[in-house]
Amino acid sequence: MSALPTGLVSAPLPPVLLAELRAIFGDRLHLGEAMRAQHGASEAHFATVLPDAVVFPHSTEEVAALVRACIAADTPIIPYGAGTSIEGNTTPTRGGVTIDLSEMNAIVSVNAEDFDCTVQAGVRREQLNEYLRDSGLFFPIDPGANATIGGMAATRASGTNAVRYGTMREAVLSLRVVTPDGRDIRTSRRARKSAAGDDLTRLMIGSEGTLGIITEVTLRLHGIPESIMAAVCSFETMAGAVDTVVQSIQLGIPLARVEILDDVQMKAVNAWSNLDYPEQTTLFFEFHGSERYVQEQVETVSALASENGGGAFQWAVLPEERAKLWKARHEAYYAALGLRKGCVGWPTDVCVPISRLAECILETKKDLEGASIPGPILGHVGDGNFHVVFVLDPNRPEEAREAEALNRRLVRRALDMDGTCTGEHGIGLGKQDWLVEELGEAVDMMRMIKRAIDPRDLFNPGKIFSL
Amino acid sequence: MSALPTGLVSAPLPPVLLAELRAIFGDRLHLGEAMRAQHGASEAHFATVLPDAVVFPHSTEEVAALVRACIAADTPIIPYGAGTSIEGNTTPTRGGVTIDLSEMNAIVSVNAEDFDCTVQAGVRREQLNEYLRDSGLFFPIDPGANATIGGMAATRASGTNAVRYGTMREAVLSLRVVTPDGRDIRTSRRARKSAAGDDLTRLMIGSEGTLGIITEVTLRLHGIPESIMAAVCSFETMAGAVDTVVQSIQLGIPLARVEILDDVQMKAVNAWSNLDYPEQTTLFFEFHGSERYVQEQVETVSALASENGGGAFQWAVLPEERAKLWKARHEAYYAALGLRKGCVGWPTDVCVPISRLAECILETKKDLEGASIPGPILGHVGDGNFHVVFVLDPNRPEEAREAEALNRRLVRRALDMDGTCTGEHGIGLGKQDWLVEELGEAVDMMRMIKRAIDPRDLFNPGKIFSL
Numbered sequence: 037m038s039a040l041p042t043g044l045v046s047a048p049l050p051p052v053l054l055a056e057l058r059a060i061f062g063d064r065l066h067l068g069e070a071m072r073a074q075h076g077a078s079e080a081h082f083a084t085v086l087p088d089a090v091v092f093p094h095s096t097e098e099v100a101a102l103v104r105a106c107i108a109a110d111t112p113i114i115p116y117g118a119g120t121s122i123e124g125n126t127t128p129t130r131g132g133v134t135i136d137l138s139e140m141n142a143i144v145s146v147n148a149e150d151f152d153c154t155v156q157a158g159v160r161r162e163q164l165n166e167y168l169r170d171s172g173l174f175f176p177i178d179p180g181a182n183a184t185i186g187g188m189a190a191t192r193a194s195g196t197n198a199v200r201y202g203t204m205r206e207a208v209l210s211l212r213v214v215t216p217d218g219r220d221i222r223t224s225r226r227a228r229k230s231a232a233g234d235d236l237t238r239l240m241i242g243s244e245g246t247l248g249i250i251t252e253v254t255l256r257l258h259g260i261p262e263s264i265m266a267a268v269c270s271f272e273t274m275a276g277a278v279d280t281v282v283q284s285i286q287l288g289i290p291l292a293r294v295e296i297l298d299d300v301q302m303k304a305v306n307a308w309s310n311l312d313y314p315e316q317t318t319l320f321f322e323f324h325g326s327e328r329y330v331q332e333q334v335e336t337v338s339a340l341a342s343e344n345g346g347g348a349f350q351w352a353v354l355p356e357e358r359a360k361l362w363k364a365r366h367e368a369y370y371a372a373l374g375l376r377k378g379c380v381g382w383p384t385d386v387c388v389p390i391s392r393l394a395e396c397i398l399e400t401k402k403d404l405e406g407a408s409i410p411g412p413i414l415g416h417v418g419d420g421n422f423h424v425v426f427v428l429d430p431n432r433p434e435e436a437r438e439a440e441a442l443n444r445r446l447v448r449r450a451l452d453m454d455g456t457c458t459g460e461h462g463i464g465l466g467k468q469d470w471l472v473e474e475l476g477e478a479v480d481m482m483r484m485i486k487r488a489i490d491p492r493d494l495f496n497p498g499k500i501f502s503l
Numbered sequence: 504m505s506a507l508p509t510g511l512v513s514a515p516l517p518p519v520l521l522a523e524l525r526a527i528f529g530d531r532l533h534l535g536e537a538m539r540a541q542h543g544a545s546e547a548h549f550a551t552v553l554p555d556a557v558v559f560p561h562s563t564e565e566v567a568a569l570v571r572a573c574i575a576a577d578t579p580i581i582p583y584g585a586g587t588s589i590e591g592n593t594t595p596t597r598g599g600v601t602i603d604l605s606e607m608n609a610i611v612s613v614n615a616e617d618f619d620c621t622v623q624a625g626v627r628r629e630q631l632n633e634y635l636r637d638s639g640l641f642f643p644i645d646p647g648a649n650a651t652i653g654g655m656a657a658t659r660a661s662g663t664n665a666v667r668y669g670t671m672r673e674a675v676l677s678l679r680v681v682t683p684d685g686r687d688i689r690t691s692r693r694a695r696k697s698a699a700g701d702d703l704t705r706l707m708i709g710s711e712g713t714l715g716i717i718t719e720v721t722l723r724l725h726g727i728p729e730s731i732m733a734a735v736c737s738f739e740t741m742a743g744a745v746d747t748v749v750q751s752i753q754l755g756i757p758l759a760r761v762e763i764l765d766d767v768q769m770k771a772v773n774a775w776s777n778l779d780y781p782e783q784t785t786l787f788f789e790f791h792g793s794e795r796y797v798q799e800q801v802e803t804v805s806a807l808a809s810e811n812g813g814g815a816f817q818w819a820v821l822p823e824e825r826a827k828l829w830k831a832r833h834e835a836y837y838a839a840l841g842l843r844k845g846c847v848g849w850p851t852d853v854c855v856p857i858s859r860l861a862e863c864i865l866e867t868k869k870d871l872e873g874a875s876i877p878g879p880i881l882g883h884v885g886d887g888n889f890h891v892v893f894v895l896d897p898n899r900p901e902e903a904r905e906a907e908a909l910n911r912r913l914v915r916r917a918l919d920m921d922g923t924c925t926g927e928h929g930i931g932l933g934k935q936d937w938l939v940e941e942l943g944e945a946v947d948m949m950r951m952i953k954r955a956i957d958p959r960d961l962f963n964p965g966k967i968f969s970l
Binding site for chain 1: 614618619673690693697698699700701702703708709726755757855856924928930937938941943945949951967968
C-alpha cells in the first residue's frame with residue numbers, strides 16, 4: 037500500500053512500435069518528459085512514474101490500432117481521462133503507452149425522448165451538462181472533479197447525487213470498448229433494460245481499464261426538476277446530523293443530495309472559499325421535484341433536523357447561490373490542502389451500512405483528534421460513504437507513516453462493520469491488500485477473468501490486484 | 504431456436520457420484536421419474552428433458568459439496584428455483600443433477616435501518632414480502648410469477664415495478680455464490696455502494712447459473728409508501744396510451760407501475776378473472792408517495808391521459824381492490840392460455856427505447872392480426888419492454904413454425920430499433936442466435952469468461968450460448 041519510487045520507468049519503446057505509433061498518431065504521439073510526467077503524476081500522494089509515450093486518439097479505430105500495435109510489442113497501455121482519480125489508478129507502473137482520451141470529446145447523440153445520450157469517453161461531465169442545458173435534461177453523476185465520462189465509468193464513480201440518482205453503475209446503458217485482443221465491441225443496446233447474456237457493461241464499469249478501453253458511453257439522463265432548492269444546516273452533534281438523514285430516508289424523502297462536513301472540513305471550506313458558516317458538523321442538502329413536492333420535502337426534513345439538534349436552514353434558492361454553495365463543497369479537497377501550505381493530500385474513502393455510519397465517523401474522528409496531521413471528514417451521508425483527507429508534509433516521511441496507520445484503522449473499522457474499503461475511489465494501487473481482506477477468494481475469480489481477457493497483462497497492469 | 508426433442512437424456516450417473524450424493528443428501532436425493540420430469544419440464548413451449556437426479560440442499564456447504572462431487576465425476580449441475588422461467592433456462596440439456604434450491608428458504612437477516620435483508624436463494628418473493636409486512640419495508644421487484652429470489656437474480660428479473668424501483672441488477676447488494684471450482688464466495692459487502700474491484704455481483708446477475716450457483720442474496724428494500732393508489736384507464740389508441748406514459752415520465756412523475764395490455768389481452772383477462780373492463784388498449788397504473796404527492800401525480804397523469812384519448816380512471820384504493828387489480832394483471836399469462844383450451848404458451852419479450860415503443864407494438868400488432876394463432880400483448884411500458892404470448896396447439900407443428908416466424912419478425916424489429924432480444928426473460932435456450940445478432944463479438948468475451956470460470960462447462964451447460 038506504499039507509494040512507488042519516483043521515476044521507475046521501463047525500457048524505451050521498441051523501434052517497430054514507435055514507428056507504428058508515429059504512423060497512427062503523427063504529432064499526437066508525445067515522447068517529451070513534461071508530457072510524460074504530467075500523465076505519470078497523481079492528484080494524490082502517489083509518486084510520479086513516467087509512461088514511455090503518450091498518445092491522443094481521435095477515434096475508436098485509432099484506439100484499436102494502438103492496442104493491436106502494443107499487443108504485438110508486448111507493451112502496456114494505460115487509459116487516461118482527466119487524471120482526477122486518487123488511488124494511483126492511472127500510474128504506469130510498468131511504463132508503456134498512456135492513452136489520453138481527452139480529445140475524444142464529441143457528444144455523439146442525444147435522444148431526448150428516451151432520456152439518453154451517447155458520448156465519447158473524453159467528454160467531461162460539466163461539458164455534457166452545458167450541452168444538455170437547453171434540452172431540459174441533465175446528467176446527475178457528480179464526483180466533484182470535472183472528470184471524463186469514460187474515467188467515471190472505468191472507476192465506477194458516484195458522488196453527491198448518488199443517493200437519489202445512483203452511481204455510474206446505474207447511469208450507463210451501454211459501452212463501446214476496445215478489448216485486449218483489439219476488438220471493438222458494444223456491451224449492450226440502447227434499451228432501458230435487458231436480460232441478454234452476461235452483464236459486460238457492469239463488468240467494465242469499475243474495472244479501471246484492466247479489461248478494456250472504454251471509447252464511448254451511452255448514459256441515462258434525467259429531466260431537470262421543476263424546482264430545486266439547496267440548504268445548509270449546522271448540527272450540535274455528528275450523530276444528530278446522521279440521524280436526520282437516516283430518518284428522512286426512512287420516511288421516503290428522495291433527497292437529491294445530502295453531504296456531511298465535519299468541523300475541521302468546515303473550517304477549511306470557510307477559509308478557502310471565504311465563507312462564514314458555523315464551524316461545526318454541517319449538512320448540505322438539495323431537494324428536487326415539483327414546487328409543491330419540494331416544499332413538502334423541505335417541511336419534513338427541516339422538522340427532523342430541528343428535532344436532532346440542527347439549526348435553521350440557510351437557503352440557496354437562486355441558481356447562482358446554489359452554484360456557490362456546491363462550488364464550496366466541490367472544492368473541499370483543495371480547501372483541505374489549503375489547511376497546510378506546501379502539503380499533499382492522501383484522500384481515502386470507505387462506505388458502511390448507514391446504521392453504522394455515525395459510529396464509524398465518530399470513532400474515526402477520535403483517531404484524528406489524537407493525530408499530528410489534519411484529517412477533515414466529508415461524506416455522502418445518504419449512501420454511508422465518507423472521505424478523510426490526510427494533509428501531509430511530503431518532506432516528513434513519518435507523516436505518511438502516520439496517515440497509513442490512520443487509514444489502516446479506518447478501513448479495518450469499515451470492514452468490521454460489513455462495509456467496503458472504497459465507496460467510490462476504486463482500488464488502483466492504494467487499496468489492493470484491502471480488497472483481498474474485503475472479498476477473500478472472490479478476488480481469485482477477478483484474477484481468472486483478467487487472465488482470460490488480458491492474458492498478457494497489458495491493460496493497465498498492476499491495478500486492482502497483482503496477477 | 505427450436506425446441507429440443509422430449510426425453511433426451513445423458514447416461515446414468517456414475518456409481519461413485521451417486522454414492523456421494525446419497526451420503527450428502529440422504530432422502531433429499533431423488534431419482535424417480537416423476538420428480539425428474541417435473542424438474543425437466545418448462546413453463547413454456549420447451550420440450551421436457553429429464554435430469555438424471557434431483558437434490559434439495561439445505562445449506563451452502565451442501566451445495567459446495569455437491570459441486571465438488573459433480574466436478575470429480577464430470578457431471579453437469581443445473582440450478583433450479585421455482586421453475587417459472589420461460590426460455591428453457593433450467594432445461595438439463597446434457598442431463599446431470601438438478602439442484603432444487605426451494606428448501607433453502609430461510610430469511611437470514613433483516614436490517615430495517617439499512618433497508619436491506621439477506622435471504623437464502625430459495626425464498627420466494629411473496630414469502631419475503633409477507634415476512635417484511637410489519638417492518639414497514641417491502642421488496643419491490645415483481646416479475647408476476649412467485650419466483651425465488653435466487654432465480655430472479657440468476658435471470659436478471661424485473662417486472663411491473665421496475666420503472667420506479669429498477670430490476671434485480673439494482674436490487675441486489677451482494678451474493679453468496681458457489682463457484683465452478685467449489686469455492687464459497689461473497690461478491691460484495693453490505694455497503695450501499697462500492698468501487699472495490701470488478702463487479703462480480705452484476706456479472707452473476709443474469710448469468711443464468713452458468714458462472715456460479717447463487718445460495719444467498721442480500722437485497723435492497725424500500726419503505727412501504729404512505730399512500731398507494733392504483734387505477735385502470737382505457738385508451739382509444741395504442742399510441743395514446745404510450746404517449747401518456749412517455750409524457751408522464753418526461754414530467755418527472757415517478758410512476759411506480761405502469762402496464763399496457765392490448766385489446767386481445769384485455770379480452771383474455773376479462774374472461775379469465777371474470778371482469779368487465781372495456782376490451783381495448785388499457786393502462787394499469789400504480790402511484791406511490793405521501794398522500795399529497797400521490798394526489799399531485801394522479802392529477803398530472805389523469806390530465807395527460809385525457810389529452811391522449813384515455814377514459815376516466817377506475818380507481819382501486821383499498822388494499823383488497825388493488826390486490827384484485829394486480830392479480831388480474833399477474834394472471835395475464837394464464838388468461839392468455841385460457842383463450843384456447845389445451846394449448847401451450849410461447850411467451851417472448853423484447854425491449855426497445857421508449858421513443859420507438861408505440862411503433863414497435865403497432866407493427867407487431869399488425870403481424871398478429873394476420874396470424875392464425877392468438878398473440879396477446881402486454882408490457883412494462885415505462886421501460887419500453889413488452890411481451891407477446893403465442894398460444895399454440897401442441898399437436899399442430901405448423902403453429903409452432905408460425906410462432907417462430909412471428910417471433911423472428913418481432914425480435915428483428917426490436918434489434919433494428921436498437922432494442923434487445925429480451926428485456927427480462929433471459930436467453931436460456933430460446934434466444935441464443937439472437938444474442939449473437941444483438942451483441943456480435945461481445946458474445947466471444949462472454950465465452951472467454953465462461954471458459955475461464957467453468958472450464959469443463961458443467962454449470963448449466965448449453966445456456967445463453969454454446970461454447
